[in-house]
Every structure is written in structure tokens, then in C-alpha cells.
Amino acid sequence: MLRFAKFLRKLEIELTTYRDGFQASVSERDKFDKDFVERSALIIIHPNTAKAFGLKDGQMVKVSAGERSLNLRIKVDEMAPENKALMPKSIYSSYLDSDKVTIEPTDDGVTTQDELLERYR
Amino acid sequence: MWTCTGCSCLCEDVEIDENTVRHACRIGAELFRGRSISRAEPLVEGKRTDIDSAIDKAVEILKESKGVAIYGLNRSTLEAQREALKLAEKLSAFVDNGSEFGRIVEAIFEGLIPITTIEDVRDYAYVQFYWRCDVHNSMPRLMARTYYARGKKRQRGYEEDRYLVVVDVRKSHTAMLAKKNASFFKTENDAELIGEFIKAIRGGVASGDVMRVVREVKKSEFNVILGGQIDAPMKLIEEFVKEVGYFVPLDYRTNSMGFFKTFGRRDELEKIVEDIDTLIVVGDDPMDDVGFDVMKSILKLKIIVITPKISFISKFADVVIPSAISGLECGGKMLRCDFKEVELKPPFKEGFSEEKILKSINGGL
Amino acid sequence: MPSPMDIYKFLPKTNCKLCGEQTCMSFAFKLLKGEKSLNDCKPLFEKEFEENRRKLEEILAVIEKATETGLVVNEELCIGCGNCVVVCPVHVYEDPKGAGSGYGVKLERPILRVENGRVRVVDVGLCRRYRDKMICVACRECCPTSAIAFLEEL
CATH class of the missing domain: 3.40.228.10 (Dimethylsulfoxide Reductase, domain 2)
Incomplete structure (x- = not known):
């Protein structure tokens, strides 16, 4: 199978965060559960942004801010601003801690809590 | 009917039975349903101990510290916040709840x-x-x-x-x-x-x-x-x-208004990291809120965590003191987002309240 | 909410017409609307489609529960805000001090109730769509996460 994703240019985009109720609810239950990753390791982009850059809902991307990067899942949703990417506020967004990120497709799996905590050690 | 302490709505109409939480939203329902999951244990330097030894160790650290900050307190009752205020006064500590309000x-x-x-x-x-x-x-x-x-x-x-x-x-x-x-x-x-x-x-x-x-x-x-x-x-x-x-x-943080009423101010953690050697975290998790660079500096400090559940910051703590969940396992009062005082009647009785833990620490100092 | 495509992909796709429809796609549409049932598709009950049939039963379970009023709730998308419980005109009339005033519904058998943080259909018997054959969409209008839908609008 051809991996068209490989030929995509990097998308540079502003990043903003919001409090997500679903994320808050899994956080309330257990921060070390897989549901926490599912609801936190997300980057949400507007359908127009997704179309312009050939990004698909559910696709894995590497999101970088300077030297730090995370593997996150793309969610395409019109609740994101058209010119910015959106992340639920959590340790994932706080780790990136940047109002500008680059997004590029990846074949790697999502960054887990343990991997993330390791980077703070 | 019980009160949900999942956010500053402090909904007072929650009904619970063995399997079902009624009327609470998804956040509140998980607070009730997930109550016994991922609970914290008393730890000193990562090793399991009893709660008294953990409190003693916290007192020992605080006696030696030269600059202290208390972070969190958003899930704490007004009574626990007042106890934290006494502690802050005794130690001339900074206080922060992470709220921008x-x-x-x-x-x-x-x-x-x-x-x-x-x-x-x-x-x-x-x-x-x-x-x-x-x-x-x-x-x-x-x-x-x-x-x-x-x-x-x-x-x-x-x-x-x-x-x-x-x-x-x-x-x-x-x-x-x-x-x-x-x-x-x-x-x-x-x-x-x-x-x-x-x-x-x-x-x-x-x-x-x-x-x-x-x-x-x-x-x-x-x-x-x-x-x-x-x-x-x-x-x-x-x-x-x-x-x-x-x-x-509309600050969603459960008793954020109580925090501001109790302390009258907030010292932004990001700005005072250089001035402290010890951080006490009560009920919150700064790793969800604080950016990486500042967090790296914080993790070099002595860290005392009082928490009902295992959190990210508790993984880095020198001392972990497990506490009861405010409103669910211990009572007290909180201020709703609109400053209305709400009395909490806990459906369960379990563990030590933050108020009691902070009082013990105060007593030991 | 399943789309006709979600259903079609598990059908035999042979357009055999045994169900009385011209194509498997139109059969998929009718299944969604509750006008046909899986039993109408004979080939599905052959061994080779066993796995597909099980998948379809899963997909359709949620719809079958709701066919009397066409109300379909997708609990996974629900945040449990209870807007729907509070605006429901029947709840307001029957329970003015509870749901009508913004609290949890106090009726023993309400139409909708938030349970474990997600809205659940308790009893459609009171729903105006069922009782009075009215087209009422009050509960769906105040749901921004599409957790509530009506079959006729799919």
C-alpha cells in the first residue's frame, strides 16, 4: 500500500486548549487507565484544516513543540477554530506547553502516560 | 440526595444506589462510581508506610524547609482551607489554586x-x-x-x-x-x-x-x-x-471561590518556584496545569502530596498522604461558583479528611 | 448513530431481491427506519454470513429499542448535562419542581433520566411522539454532542 501520508508537508499551526468534559470524567476515575489516553492524547482540528492538509479523523500524528513531541490522534471537529488546533487540557497539553506546534503524520502508536512521565524524570 | 463535588455547580440532587448514580453528569458520575479505583496509599520516598508515619515525615520535611508553597485546595472544604491558611501563616508559605479568576x-x-x-x-x-x-x-x-x-x-x-x-x-x-x-x-x-x-x-x-x-x-x-x-x-x-x-x-474548580475567600489572594506557582524548596499539593494535580519547564523545576523540590487518588504528581512525591474525597467521604462546607455556601453531607465515611491531616501537620510543627 | 452505509457493508451485497427490495442498499435504508427486519434477509442466515449477522444485530439493537418513537440515544456521546431531561415538555408538566426547575427528574418512570452520567431512555410511553403522535424534537434541540437523534431525520 502506498503511504501518501509520508509525502505530506508539515503543518504549522497555533495551539489552544480547553477543558473537555469527557476528559475530565475519565480523569476523575483513573488517570492511569487507557480511557485517559483516549480522551487526552488528542489534537482536534477544523474540517477545513483537515481537508487542506489531507489529515483524517482518527489518524496518528506527531505533534512537536521545539524539542518536545507527542504522538496524538487527530480528531476532526468543527468545534476547533479554523486557524488553530485544539487540545483537551491535561498533562499532554501541559507537556507541549506551547501556543504553536507542528503536525506531521506518523506510523507510531500514541504516547502513553508512562512514556510521558518518563520524560519528566 | 447527595451533593456532587465534581465541579463548582455543586449539584445537590444526586441519588445513588449500588449500581447507579442518578442525575449527576458524566464528571460527577465518575467521581462517585470511580470512588474506590486507583486510591492512594501512604508512601514515604515511594515505600508503603502508615498514615501517621507519612504525616510525621511531612512535618520533618516542613521543619527543615526554607520556603514552602501550598498548591491546589480546590476540592477542599472551607474547613480544610482554613486549616491550610493556618499552616500557610505558620510557614509564611505561598498559596496557589491555579485559577485565573x-x-x-x-x-x-x-x-x-x-x-x-x-x-x-x-x-x-x-x-x-x-x-x-x-x-x-x-x-x-x-x-x-x-x-x-x-x-x-x-x-x-x-x-x-x-x-x-x-x-x-x-x-x-x-x-x-x-x-x-x-x-x-x-x-x-x-x-x-x-x-x-x-x-x-x-x-x-x-x-x-x-x-x-x-x-x-x-x-x-x-x-x-x-x-x-x-x-x-x-x-x-x-x-x-x-x-x-x-x-x-464560571470557574469550574469546585471550591475555587472558597479558596479566594479564605486566602484573599493567589501566588502564581510559576512565578515563585525559585523561592521555594518544598511544595505541598492538596487534592489537585499540577502536572495537568503547569507547563513542562516550570514542572521540571518543581520536581526538583521536596514534594508532599495529600490526595484521595494516585495522581501524576503523587508519582514524584517524597511523601503521599491519602485523604478522603471531600463531600463523598467527609463533610464540611464549600462555596458554589456563585458564592452560595453549600453544606456537604457525605454518603460514605472513609479515611482521613484533608482538614484532619492538615491539623495533624499543624500540630506537629 | 449508524448510517445506511454502516449497515450495507455487512449485508451480502448480492442484490438478490429475496427481501422484496431491489438492492441491498435500499434494504439497509429500510432496516434503519425499522420497516424491515434482519429476518427478511434469508442469505444472512447462512453460515458464511454468521459473523456479519451478529455485527448487524449489535448495530440494530440500539435502533430497535427506540422504534416506537424513533428516539435514538447514543450514550457514548452523552456528557450527562441533562438539558434534554429538563426541557422535555412532558417532564415540565408532570414534574415542575424537579426536571421543570432544572434538577434531576423525580418521576418514577420518566421518559429520559441521566444515569451513570449518560442519558437513558426509561419509558417512551409518556413521550408526546408516542402518546399524541406529535413531532416533538425538544430533547434533541438542546444536545450539542448529537447523543440524541430521531430515526426520521437519519
Whole structure:
């Protein structure tokens, strides 16, 4: 199978965060559960942004801010601003801690809590 | 019926039985249902110990420390917050709850911004501005209690008896609710839009969308701004609220208003890291809120964590002291987002309250 | 909410017409609307489609529960805000002090109730769509996460 994703240019985009109720609810239950990753390791982009850059809902991307990067899942949703990417506020967004990120497709799996905590050690 | 401490709505109508939590939103339901999952244990330097030894170790660390900050306290009762205040006074400690509402709450305490309650909004408010807060996500049941509910003078339902205004930088879930008898303003410039509203209310001319809302504002004596992260000079916000009617600060953090009432200030953790060698975390997890670089510096400090559940910061703590979940496992009082005092009657009795733990630490110092 | 495509992909796709429809796609549409049932598709009950049939039963379970009023709730998308419980005109009339005033519904058998943080259909018997054959969409209008839908609008 051809991996068209490989030929995509990097998308540079502003990043903003919001409090997500679903994320808050899994956080309330257990921060070390897989549901926490599912609801936190997300980057949400507007359908127009997704179309312009050939990004698909559910696709894995590497999101970088300077030297730090995370593997996150793309969610395409019109609740994101058209010119910015959106992340639920959590340790994932706080780790990136940047109002500008680059997004590029990846074949790697999502960054887990343990991997993330390791980077703070 | 029990009170949910999942956010500052402090919903008092939650029913529980063995398998079901009724009426609470998803956040509250998980607080109740997940109560016994991932609970913290007393730890000293990562090793399991008993709670008294953990408290003793915390006291030992605090006796040797030269600069202390207390972080969190948003899930703490007023009683626990008062105990933390005593501790802060004893240690000349910094205090921070991570909330950005300090400035506006100060103006409220000074009487510069008139406030109202959730019940009065429901019973009387016609135009309701939800300004820069995606309340559907952060405080999920609030609009059911303020906007969708019928009230004493608002008997005909939201489509006729209310006018909804949502202002945000994006089309949030809350903005998607602005349908009939409603307006959504997408803006990055709050100050400019507030300026337009003030001008129009005072008889000036503004854009058609603003004029439409202002016509609605003039129809009623009781209108309200429910405000989140409004990005405008305080003077302008004060003027705006006075023209519109009333204000309710929508800080989702459960007892954030209690924190501000108890401490009267907040010392931003980001700015004081250099001045401390010990951090006490009560109930919150700074790793969700604080950026990486500052967090790296924090993790070099001595860290004492008082928490009901295993958290990210508890993984890095020198001492972990497990606590009861406020409102579910121990009682006390909290302030709702609108400053109404709510008495918590816990359905379960378990563990040590934060109040008791902080009192023990105070006693040991 | 399943789309006709979600259903079609598990059908035999042979357009055999045994169900009385011209194509499997139109059969998928009718299944969604509750006008046909899986039993009408004979080939599905052959061994080779066993796995597909099980998948379809899962997909359709949620719809079958709701066919009397066409109300379909997707609990996974629900945040439990209770807007729908509070605006429901029947709840307001029957329970003015509870749901009507913005609190949890106090009726023993309400139409909708938030349980474990998600809205659940308890009893459609009271729903105006069922009782009075009215087209009422009050509960869906105040749901921004599409957790509530009606079959006729799919």
C-alpha cells in the first residue's frame, strides 16, 4: 500500500486548549487507565484544516513543540477554530506547553502516560 | 440526595444506589462510581508506610524547609482551607489554586461587580451571556439549571422566555446551543466587543448583531453575564456588567471561590518556584496545569502530596498522604461558583479528611 | 448513530431481491427506519454470513429499542448535562419542581433520566411522539454532542 501520508508537508499551526468534559470524567476515575489516553492524547482540528492538509479523523500524528513531541490522534471537529488546533487540557497539553506546534503524520502508536512521565524524570 | 463535588455547580440532587448514580453528569458520575479505583496509599520516598508515619515525615520535611508553597485546595472544604491558611501563616508559605479568576473575584469582593445566584438567574434572567466559557464541557449541568429550566418569572421555556448570547474564540459545544432567540459571537477580541456593547446600550450605533442583542437586553430588568476567561481590562468588564445587570464567575474548580475567600489572594506557582524548596499539593494535580519547564523545576523540590487518588504528581512525591474525597467521604462546607455556601453531607465515611491531616501537620510543627 | 452505509457493508451485497427490495442498499435504508427486519434477509442466515449477522444485530439493537418513537440515544456521546431531561415538555408538566426547575427528574418512570452520567431512555410511553403522535424534537434541540437523534431525520 502506498503511504501518501509520508509525502505530506508539515503543518504549522497555533495551539489552544480547553477543558473537555469527557476528559475530565475519565480523569476523575483513573488517570492511569487507557480511557485517559483516549480522551487526552488528542489534537482536534477544523474540517477545513483537515481537508487542506489531507489529515483524517482518527489518524496518528506527531505533534512537536521545539524539542518536545507527542504522538496524538487527530480528531476532526468543527468545534476547533479554523486557524488553530485544539487540545483537551491535561498533562499532554501541559507537556507541549506551547501556543504553536507542528503536525506531521506518523506510523507510531500514541504516547502513553508512562512514556510521558518518563520524560519528566 | 447527595451533593456532587465534581465541579463548582455543586449539584445537590444526586441519588445513588449500588449500581447507579442518578442525575449527576458524566464528571460527577465518575467521581462517585470511580470512588474506590486507583486510591492512594501512604508512601514515604515511594515505600508503603502508615498514615501517621507519612504525616510525621511531612512535618520533618516542613521543619527543615526554607520556603514552602501550598498548591491546589480546590476540592477542599472551607474547613480544610482554613486549616491550610493556618499552616500557610505558620510557614509564611505561598498559596496557589491555579485559577485565573483572581482578578475578577477581587473586583467582586470590592463590590465593583454585582453578582447573582444560579437560582435567581433561573427565576428572573432574560438575556444570559456565556462569555468565554464552554460551560457545556466544564460545568455540564449549569445551563440545565440556569437557561433551560423554567423559573418563577420565566415559565414559558427558553425559546420564548430567554435570550442566549455565547461569546467565544471558537464554536464550542456551548456555542452550538445558540439556536432560536440566541446569538453567537466568534471573536478573539473581547475588549472590542464589550466596548461595542457598552456603546450600543448607551444609545450609540454598533453592528447589526450587537444592536439585536442590545434590543433584547433593554426588554428586561434582569440580565446576566456568566463569565469565563474574559480577556479585557477590569474597568471595562465592570462597566459592562453595570450596563447589563449581574455577573456570575464560571470557574469550574469546585471550591475555587472558597479558596479566594479564605486566602484573599493567589501566588502564581510559576512565578515563585525559585523561592521555594518544598511544595505541598492538596487534592489537585499540577502536572495537568503547569507547563513542562516550570514542572521540571518543581520536581526538583521536596514534594508532599495529600490526595484521595494516585495522581501524576503523587508519582514524584517524597511523601503521599491519602485523604478522603471531600463531600463523598467527609463533610464540611464549600462555596458554589456563585458564592452560595453549600453544606456537604457525605454518603460514605472513609479515611482521613484533608482538614484532619492538615491539623495533624499543624500540630506537629 | 449508524448510517445506511454502516449497515450495507455487512449485508451480502448480492442484490438478490429475496427481501422484496431491489438492492441491498435500499434494504439497509429500510432496516434503519425499522420497516424491515434482519429476518427478511434469508442469505444472512447462512453460515458464511454468521459473523456479519451478529455485527448487524449489535448495530440494530440500539435502533430497535427506540422504534416506537424513533428516539435514538447514543450514550457514548452523552456528557450527562441533562438539558434534554429538563426541557422535555412532558417532564415540565408532570414534574415542575424537579426536571421543570432544572434538577434531576423525580418521576418514577420518566421518559429520559441521566444515569451513570449518560442519558437513558426509561419509558417512551409518556413521550408526546408516542402518546399524541406529535413531532416533538425538544430533547434533541438542546444536545450539542448529537447523543440524541430521531430515526426520521437519519
